[in-house]
Amino acid sequence: MDQREGAAMLEGLIKQAVDEVFDRLSKMQSVKHLFMVDGFSFLRMGAIGERARTGQPLSEPYGSTRRFLDFNELMFLPVQLSRFPLDNHQAVKTDVTIGKRATRPLRVSTPIMITGMAFGSALSKKAKIALAKASTLANTATNSGESGFMPEEREAAANYIVQWNRGRWSNRMEDLPKVDAVEIQVGQGAEGSLGNRVKAENIREDFRVHLGLQPGQDAVRPARFRHIDDPSQFKGMVDELREASGGAPIGLKFAASRIEEDCEVAIQAGVDFITIDGAQGGSGGGREVTINNAGVPLVYAIPRAHRYLQERGVRDQIDLIVTGGLRDAGDFLKAMALGADAVYIGESALLAMIFHQLEKMPPGTNPAQLFLYTGEYADQLDVDAGAQAVANFIKASTTEMQLLAQTVGKDDLHKVDRDDMVALSREIAEITGVQLAYMPQEIRTPPVPVLQ
Incomplete structure (x- = not known):
């Protein structure tokens, strides 16, 4: 068969295939598919x-698949003529103190901390230890998540925040002197205050x-703390945890x-910090219906919380940590x-941890299989490599935040404010x-008047 015959045959096959497609389409009642x-x-x-x-009910990992209004609608304003930027050699302060009034405040060198992700109900022990080691390498803090105090995690983390959870999972008063802060967890962005079993x-x-369960015993997390029957009783809990921890920050x-209502309860309780988890917050296996249909997106929440704390005259006394849908330095x-003192990262940290280890799994495998407690490939996670990768991400992001601060002419990340940005839409401006x-x-x- 020569080249012309081959081309003619190929043309004939293509024409036949096209004719078949059009013939089928002509016989269909509709070409519209449900996904359209x-x-x-x-x-x-x-x-x-x-x-x-x-x-x-459907459960799934990660955060919301909805497209909320977010920080992409805000842009920083470089200074050039009317004010001058900082030169590269001019330092930009990045350190943060959580619980400035506490007997032993938590001090970290970057405002980027690792959020609470529980061992067992979410992450593998290897993943938790990798994140703890990363926090030490980056001189920041990591959070236990609702599974509570883990000795191996405490040993690996220079700064360790423990969640006091509604299930009282691994929550022991005798462990509190060993921690650097205590975070009372009453809800999260992915699930609100839903209980779990x-x-x-x-x-x-x-x-x-x-x-600390007996064989055959279910792990139960109630929707609320069983001994709290009135919001005013949170003050007693905060005071008790503060005393037991030897003066660590309590949030x-x-x-x-x-x-505003929830911030008022926190103010009355006498907390050192408040953590707000936006509607984009992820989970190791949250209910899809709450992940995508409950809560307030973070870009709406931060200005409201910051404003309310200012109006109540406690903004300099209570630190504001935010999380849920934060991806990078911008x-x-x-x-x-917008008002936060520090941020927690979760999904970005997990992605950084496993990104260069994905080849350990077959193509198309869900990346979560490498870090979830129930993950098929969780035992293959390289802890030290993962820790270094997360630390690198935090360090790079901190440096990028410094670059943004330099270009808006600020020598401290905490001096960057709303006046250093513009909004791209009327809605985000409001x-x-x-x-x-x-x-x-x-x-x-x-x-100055222009001379003619």
């Missing part, structure tokens, strides 16, 4: 199918021992929701410019109080 209908994405269709298969048959021996963590510094990019800006120094 507004609201029916592939993810939503898959979720419907999973509920149809199991008859149970882990069946005994799904609890392996190491997790059972860690939680309250809650999902972004009724922000997000981190924008959150601080939400954050940041000036609109398309509106004229007031000149700080009255202009």
Whole structure:
């Protein structure tokens, strides 16, 4: 067969295939597929199918798949003529103190800390130790998550924040002098205040021992602290934890929701810090219905919390930590410019930890299989390599935050504020109080008359 005959045959095959497609289309009542209908994405269709298969509420890792208004609608304003930027050799302060009034405040060299992700109900022990080691390498802090105090994690972390959780999982008063801060967890962005029950048959021996459970006993996390019957009683809890810890900072963590009301309870409780988890917050296995349908996105929540603490006259007494949907240095510094003192990272830290180890799994495998407690490849995680990768990410992000501060002319990350940004839409301007990019800006120094 010569070249012309081959080309003619190929042309004939293509024509035949096209004719068959058009013939089928002409006989179809509709070419529209369900995923083309507004609201029916592939993810939503898959979720419907999973509920149809199991008859149970759907659980999934990571955060919301919804597209919320976020920090991408804000841009920093470089200074050039009217004010001057900092030179590269001019230092930008990055250190943070959590609990300035505490007997033993928590001091870290970067505002980027590692958020609470529980051993057992979320992460493997290897993953938890890797994150703890990373926090030491980056001179920051890591959070135990709701699984409570873990000796191996404490040993690996220079600064260790322990969550006092509603299930009282691995929460012992005698451990508190060993920790650097205590975070009372009443809710999280992915699930609000929902309770949880882990069946005994799904609890392996190491997790059972860690939680202090008897063989055959389920792990139960109530929706609230059982001994708290009135919001005013949180003060007693805060005082008790403060005394037991020897004066470590005590905070309250809650999902972004009724922000002003919840902040008022925290103020009355006498906390040293507040942690707010936005609606984009992730989970090792949260309910899909709350992940995508409950809570307030972080860009809405930060200005409200910051403003309320100012109005109550306690802004310099209570530190504000935020988390939920923060991905990189730009997000981190924008959150601080809106009022946060520090940020927690979760999904970004996990991605950094495993990014260069993904080749250990077959192509197409969910990356979570490398760090989840139930992950098929969790035993293959290289702890030291993962720790170094997370530390590198935190260090690089801190340096990038310094670069942004330099270009807006600030020598301290905490001096960057709303006046150093513009909003790209009227909606985000109204939400954050940041000036609109398309509106004229007031000149700080009255202009000198131009000589004719």
